[in-house]
Amino acid sequence: MNNLFEALRNPGSVAVVGASPDRRKIGNAVLENLVRYGYSGRIYPVNPSCNEIFGLRCFPSLDGIDQAVDVAVIALPAEKSVEVLDQCVRNSSKFVIMVAGGFSELGEEGRKLEAQVRARINGTGTRVIGPNTVGVLFPHSALNTALTPNDRIYYPGKGSVAFISQSGALGLLVMDSITEFGMGVSGFVNIGNRVDVTEVEVLSMFMHDPNTRSIVLYLESISDGAAFFSKAREASLTKPVVLLKTGRSEESSRAASFHTGAMATDDRVLDGVLRQAGVIRAYDEVELLDYGRALAYQPPPSGDRIAVITTAGGVGVVTTDLLTTSHDGIRLRMASFSSEEKDELKKYALPIASVNNPIDLTADGSSEAYAAILNVLVESDNVDGIIAYALPQTPKIGVDIVDPLKVASRKKTLVAGVIGNRLSKSLLVELEKAGIPAYPSIGRATNAMKALYCYGVYRRRLLDGN
């Protein structure tokens, strides 16, 4: 199976059926994204009424193409899309991305159309993604089949977080969001109505993908509980899995059923099952990518004793509050320093600064003192993880703090917090470049550390076979 999915993740050729020079058509945006994002394989626009689009020779149908394409994107209305499947099968296309909506999410008629999709590919080597999908993005192979133009949505570059989404628009919006500080992804797949390929196979693909270090999923329903549980458990051993699963109340299950035709699951049952599979839960789209990023960039802490370094006392106090009280059942402890460590810390702290935990260097703190203190924390046997704040109100601390933070983060689990506007934004960009999970609020930094801790606990249990 994984060899097969290599054709999706890194295809040698892509056809766009319904490619169009008309900017109002989806087939125009798909082809433009493919070209602009830098895809270097063969591209076959398919449209019987055009000779050329974007300087590429256009084919009247897939039947005119003399190779089996790895990926065929069908950017046509629902019924037409289904008809074109026969061409895809004749072409021996490996993957078909069916963009059109208007299937099971609209009811009985749509369900019949989906049955037709299954019938047409049944017993063939052709696999279908969608329908009702905005497409896929694989930055490491420069593949972008998304249907929204780049002037509305920015697409992320190369990264190590894989993102599987049942919802297309939410997926696009989240990808646009994460470009703010330069975060990338290893891939994005909008599984849509998953008439054929489900989240389980995509999860398996990313599990075997060398570019992927963590996998995040947005699901409104789970297609096959047992298969998902088993695959997630397997994946969790090597790559942390984060899930945003809606339908936690009766009302939201109903909302999901109108959206993707999803069926409800009892959320408490699901919660227990996910815990056993080692899956971290997120509750909105920001948490989903926050946790995915922490887990991709950092190993879990070896215990629950956290040191906090700050140059703003209040930031340390709020962090302590959030770390030591429960969020989704997780509570951590503040590390206690030995008297030798306190003596060591005092060397670098100003007389006014606090060498208790949180360590507050105050606004007079310098990058040098900060780096020296980080080093003490990294070497300490009393510290399992570090939350380090880089705050712009401190004149003697600037972007030069990023290198010491990077060094520390290679030795001990570290999450960075940044608060503010202009200087903070540039710090967030630099921290992201350095591969340090950094967050623009105390709550988000703290919860990211909790997610890392949680994964560590789950993973140890999985390894112990419990």
Place this chain on the structure above:
Amino acid sequence: MNNLFEALRNPGSVAVVGASPDRRKIGNAVLENLVRYGYSGRIYPVNPSCNEIFGLRCFPSLDGIDQAVDVAVIALPAEKSVEVLDQCVRNSSKFVIMVAGGFSELGEEGRKLEAQVRARINGTGTRVIGPNTVGVLFPHSALNTALTPNDRIYYPGKGSVAFISQSGALGLLVMDSITEFGMGVSGFVNIGNRVDVTEVEVLSMFMHDPNTRSIVLYLESISDGAAFFSKAREASLTKPVVLLKTGRSEESSRAASFHTGAMATDDRVLDGVLRQAGVIRAYDEVELLDYGRALAYQPPPSGDRIAVITTAGGVGVVTTDLLTTSHDGIRLRMASFSSEEKDELKKYALPIASVNNPIDLTADGSSEAYAAILNVLVESDNVDGIIAYALPQTPKIGVDIVDPLKVASRKKTLVAGVIGNRLSKSLLVELEKAGIPAYPSIGRATNAMKALYCYGVYRRRLLDGN
């Protein structure tokens, strides 16, 4: 008392004791902020070794100034600051802002110094803010006495949220943060060690301030529980009060005691008391300003039935999930439309769109259809509040959505949600200008609506005398 505080909020004259041409000195930054922020009253730099700073005549001491200044900022080290108080008293200065740290937060010696402060102003008309304060900001009178230069921290402009903070640095960082989308404040006061003026008097000042519509507080401890409770309850009737109070665990109480010398309170007791006083709780700095903004810009919904309008199905589903499950004990309901309303909604929705709640216009939705649907929601007796998403993946919806949202928000409680990067950021700026509380994530938008609802419930109880 309120006439007195008028001299702080809108002073006719400000002295800066310790003003300096040396850019490394705090007295330099304070004077520069005062001048650059546009303060138009009399400014008196005080420094015996200078004749002129920033083109302003410099005085050797307050004794040389022939008027009683409304505000004297003392930007000198701790012991010197205490000595200068006698000059302030002789000058009949109304408010003294004592910037220096090194008082009770450092222990016994500092507590003695604070006792001296109290002794020196005892029985005089001079009031002290601080020590250990970064200063105050009152945009409506163009007063900025903050100690951090503008190249590190952006200061907000005029707004309707008042911000009282026990921590200075956290206050500065939060102010810098909120400038991102152009949010303003009616005032900011860092009470610091509150040796004289406490949060209760500042709360009272903002309660009577016509520019203030909501009041948010960051406190590590409460100076006088009964007085705070009583004043907060009084304020809550006309101006919503939001509190971020740390010390929820034993460990964080300890962290706070090192920071501002704060003493612990039992958090469960506090929770009940705050509820009775009508105070909304926040748990980090982002929530604090998110709720303050919602409560300043919008009245509470008259009930718990919320309509959600979106152009991304998944966004509607996650919103439903978060609205209908508990956050800090608050759960809301999805509004149910009558069949007449559904018929009306269908006129504007595309065939593929859902007219159930959430209403999903899909990526084909237009600003016209969106505006028409908003109008149906505003007129509906089945809807108490609206969460409206303005999402950039939708080609036919742009900044033109802001006007209809503004109109709707004047008729029914409305909170906007925006997800994404470039286009979303510009939408957030325009929504802020229009006075609509808008948030860059589903969780934040949903929690803001919950805060509004919560305030409505508390306020009705207060009015009923329960």
